[in-house]
Amino acid sequence: MSVAESGEFGLIARITARLGAQPSTILGPGDDAAIVAVPDGRVVASTDVLVEGRHFRRDWSSALDVGHRAAAANLADIAAMGAVPNALLVAFCGPPDLDVRWAEELTDGLAAEAERAGAAVVGGDISASPVLTVAVTALGDLRGREPVLRSGARAGDTVALAGRIGYAAAGYTVLSRGFRTPKALVEAYRRPAVPYSAGPAAAELGATSMIDVSDGLLADAGHVASASRVVLDIDRDAFAIPEQMRDAAAALGVDPYSWILTGGDDHALLATFPPGVEPPELFQIIGSVSEGSGVTVDGKPYGDGPLGWEHFR
Amino acid sequence: MSVAESGEFGLIARITARLGAQPSTILGPGDDAAIVAVPDGRVVASTDVLVEGRHFRRDWSSALDVGHRAAAANLADIAAMGAVPNALLVAFCGPPDLDVRWAEELTDGLAAEAERAGAAVVGGDISASPVLTVAVTALGDLRGREPVLRSGARAGDTVALAGRIGYAAAGYTVLSRGFRTPKALVEAYRRPAVPYSAGPAAAELGATSMIDVSDGLLADAGHVASASRVVLDIDRDAFAIPEQMRDAAAALGVDPYSWILTGGDDHALLATFPPGVEPPELFQIIGSVSEGSGVTVDGKPYGDGPLGWEHFR
Known part of the structure; x- marks a missing residue:
């Protein structure tokens, strides 16, 4: 019907x-x-x-x-x-x-x-x-807590991430090349696995800023950097490339770090924490905040391409 | 650009x-x-x-x-x-x-x-x-008040309406026949004049039910009748047909009461009030509630056509 x-x-x-x-x-x-x-x-x-x-x-x-x-x-x-x-x-x-x-x-x-x-x-x-x-x-x-905005990151903070990253972008690439496997990547594109509880947990521990990674890790880190007037530096080695992602990247001739650093749609949570604060469960430290403006990877600007996704392209 | x-x-x-x-x-x-x-x-x-x-x-x-x-x-x-x-x-x-x-x-x-x-x-x-x-x-x-639902109308209540009715439907008919005047009707179709303050005022005075008239007066009265398990009877003579609407209806060969009784999109507020309660400013009494089920006009079922607008027709 x-x-x-x-x-x-x-x-x-x-x-x-x-x-x-x-x-x-x-x-x-x-x-x-x-x-x-x-x-x-x-x-x-x-x-x-x-x-x-x-x-x-x-x-x-x-x-x-x-x-x-x-x-x-x-x-x-x-x-x-x-x-x-x-x-x-x-x-x-x-x-x-x-x-x-x-x-x-x-x-x-x-x-x-x-x-x-x-x-x-x-x-x-x-x-x-x-x-x-x-x-x-x-x-x-908000359960009585203050909201965690994009604008509160301060030099000296750590940068941490909760949730999968690069999976959805990898799954999208796989599908757009006409393949249906690896299943873990394709499924990740179809359904994000958002660590919802990590948001309130980060707020509880005093996260200074937080953002939902939907445009891509570097693009969304850029939104935090710009709202907070600081530099977010991302440590590339913080990301271990999962085996299935590495194999798919090799087969498709793609740099897997482009999925991790510029792919959106995983809806991971990116947050900054004050020095000395251990991020809560589900978060992993992936970088640090310093004075200046913009986003860097291992202390240097990343590539020449766009950092993420624009919806009117 | x-x-x-x-x-x-x-x-x-x-x-x-x-x-x-x-x-x-x-x-x-x-x-x-x-x-x-x-x-x-x-x-x-x-x-x-x-x-x-x-x-x-x-x-x-x-x-x-x-x-x-x-x-x-x-x-x-x-x-x-x-x-x-x-x-x-x-x-x-x-x-x-x-x-x-x-x-x-x-x-x-x-x-x-x-x-x-x-x-x-x-x-x-x-x-x-x-x-x-x-x-x-x-x-x-809600400012501390209880919400006014569709389900609270009781036999003996009065039915009252705040805001314009039939204007938007008349304006729509005018435009769909290729005309741009009367301006009052066309403008009413383009921009509803919703009596926002009448909603909280009705709640304050103890309105027993309320609905936004978007599908048509009889159709929306029917939603209240059905949720409240009562009859809403609408008094046709409660509506004076404005002169511009009467003239447009005559010129287009339309019964102006079809605009008033079945036309949507004016976003008037239809409410019921307990016996003895004078409806607040902006409301006008247009009928009464009695035992039974459904909607009647002057005590009788209205026409054979649809009572209002369905969005997947």
Whole structure:
């Protein structure tokens, strides 16, 4: 059955039947708006949009994968503020002939990824459109802590990273060359494994800055450097290249460090910590902060190419 | 200059430079997420998406108009819960050859309508897409009051309406027949005039149910009737047909009551009040609630056609 045959209200009923709730969900879908508990009195909110052909391809990713990725991209932004995600709202646009199962599986992916982060899908909107588009807004609670901004890194801080890096970019390269393996890389492109708990844990330990790595490690380190008016120097040897990534890089004639340093979409969390502070579990030290401006790798500027991804290229 | 020439970060800089803030804006655009004060500890959140060719046409509405309408559709949902809107997040997708001025004027419309409601645009995302798409999420605060749901109408309540009704549908018919006047109707289609303050005022006076009229008066009254398990009876004579609407209806061969009873997009607020309660300013009594199920006009079922708008037709 197509979404057009299902009808707007039929599709909404099918979608909402698949959603769960969290203790923070005061009112879920079905009224004019949802209501979510944010006991802190400050709500953290972020929006990201995924467009077919630009952010995903239906022949590369299942609806379930797209749901996981759309949710993860937003939930990671909440975690990167040091906040705890609690809700998602989803605007979904699709062609009238789309199979309702695609919309249902997208919903399952969104709901499952939200649950991983402790959140629930609490509302949304659907519309017909020639282009499959998924716009997600994530909400979260600071639990009494101050937010961790991009602007707080100071000379002398250490730079640390939580989560996989380079995997999604490697998987993208593999798929774009027409291959479907190594599976670990392709799966990483399809579904990020965001270390949600590392965000609040970093905030708790006094992280001075934090960012969700979505544009690429050096590009996002650059956003922190620029907002904090410092240099972030990345130590290339901090990254051991996993065997599957090394093999794929050799087979495809790619420098694996280009995946690690400039690939986006893994949604790792990059944070800086004051001198003497041991970063929390899941974080690994990958560099240091010093006076100046910009990003360096082993003390030198990196390559001549772009540092990451621009969405209007 | 096109948005592609401007580049993602260039366009974001141009857009954010045009945005204001509200006292509730703790952190605006520029970091991983925005932070908004919701002193109540419960955030009210709603998402609506507008797609070119489906919800707007660039030859019928300016970018400024589309911004006003996209913001109003969402802010009205917050007001219909009895809450006070405070923030918008916007996901904007447009073709790479779109003139940056269109995106800037859209932003101005969103920001101006948000300001009318006491809110600010605090964040968002942009992407290239073949189809112009604007997905907006609105946030609001309940200020210590209980939310007004669709499910609280009781037999004996009065039904009241705040805001214009039928104007947007009349303007849409005028435009779709190739005319550009009467201007009052066309302008009403382009920019709803939402009575935002009427929502919290109704909540304050003990409204038993409330809904934003976006699908059409009878369709949305039907949502309240169904959630509350009652009949909402609408008194046709409660509506005086404005002279311009009467003239346009006669010229176009349309029953003006079809605009009033089934037209959407004015974003009026429909509420029910307990017996003996005088509805607040801006509301006008248009019917009554009784035992049973469904919606009637002057005690009888209305016509055979659809009661409103379905988005996957």
